[in-house]
C-alpha cells in the first residue's frame with residue numbers, strides 16, 4: 242500500500258508532519274517545531290520564568306476534519322489525556338456532514354477594573370467621573386500609540402457601584418479596551434496604572450486595585466453546528482436514541498451544577514489543548530469560562546443541545562475567549578508559532594472562532610460517549626497503549642501489547658511486563 246493511501250494515524254510521526262505540510266500548503270520547515278525536537282529551549286524558558294531549570298513537554302496532536310466557517314482547519318492540540326484529540330476529530334467529521342461549524346467572535350474588547358475606595362460620597366464621585374469621561378478616554382488613547390495605530394484602544398468607561406461588600410459600598414471603574422490581536426493583559430494593566438492617579442484626583446478617592454477582569458464578557462466567541470440525524474446512529478444505537486440521549490445528558494448539566502462542572506471540564510479539554518498549543522493563557526480562559534457559566538446566578542452548562550425542525554441535533558457554545566496571536570509565549574514559543582501557521586489564523590478573532598468550535602466538538606464527543614457506551618471503552622485502548630509504553634514496549638509491540646491488555650481486560654503494568662517478557666523469551 243502506498244503512503245498516500247494510509248490514514249493520518251497510520252503514518253509515522255515524521256510522515257504525519259509531511260502529510261500536514263502537503264495538506265496545509267505550509268512548508269515542512271515551518272512545521273518542524275511541532276515535532277518537539279526543536280521546541281522551546283531551556284535558555285528561552287530562562288527568559289520567561291524565574292528560577293527556570295528546564296522545559297516541560299506534553300503530547301501534541303492534530304485534530305482533523307474541522308470545517309469552520311467554510312474553511313478546513315487542522316487544529317494542533319497539546320494535551321496529556323487520551324481520547325481528546327480522537328474525540329474532537331470524530332465529532333468534527335460528524336459536524337462536517339452538516340456543513341461544519343459556524344463561529345463568530347466579538348471585537349477584542351477587554352475589561353480593566355479600577356477599585357475606588359475612601360470616597361466621601363459615591364454619587365458625587367460617580368458624577369465627577371461621568372463628567373470627565375472624554376478626558377479620561379483621551380488620556381487612555383494616548384497610552385499605547387502602537388495599539389491605536391492598529392485600530393485598538395479605549396472604547397468606553399463604565400462606573401459601577403458595588404452596593405455591599407465586606408468593607409461596605411464602593412465604586413469600580415471599568416475601562417473597555419480594544420486590544421486587537423493581543424490577549425491584552427499587559428496592554429490593559431498598563432493603561433489602568435497610568436489612568437489611576439487622574440481617576441483618584443477626579444473622584445476624590447483612593448484607587449486600590451488596577452487589573453483586568455478575566456470575565457471577558459465583551460469578548461465572547463460563539464460556535465454552532467448541526468449534526469444530521471442520519472450521522473448519529475452507530476452499532477445498536479439508533480440515530481434518535483443517540484440524539485435524544487445527548488439532549489438528556491445536556492439537560493442534566495443545564496440543571497445541576499455538580500454535573501455542569503464536569504460537562505464544562507469536557508469542553509475545556511479541547512479548549513485548553515488549543516490554548517496551550519498556541520502559547521495562550523489557559524488559566525485566563527478557564528476563569529472566564531466558569532465565571533460566565535454562573536452569570537445568571539447559578540452555575541450551568543456552557544453549551545446547548547437541541548433538536549431542530551428536521552430532527553437533526555443542533556449544538557451551540559458561547560463563552561468569553563480572551564486569546565492573542567502576538568506577545569507573550571505565543572511569540573516566543575516556536576511550536577506556538579508553527580501552530581498558528583498551520584491553522585492560518587490572521588487575527589485573534591480567527592483563533593477564538595477555531596477554539597470555540599473545538600470546545601463544542603469536544604463536548605459532543607463526551608456526551609455522545611456518555612449517552613451510549615460510556616467513556617471507558619475509548620479511554621481504555623489509549624490507556625492500554627500508555628501502560629504498554631510504560632512497560633517498555635517499542636515499535637509494533639506497543640499496539641500489539643495494548644490490544645492484548647484490552648482483550649484480557651487487564652490493563653495493568655504488571656501484566657504488561659509479564660506479556661512482554663513472554664514475547665521476548
Ligand code: MEV
Nearest residue numbers: 503504506507607608616
Ligand atoms: C473527561 O476528561 C471529560 C468528561 O468527564 C466530560 C463530561 O463528563 O462531559 C468525559
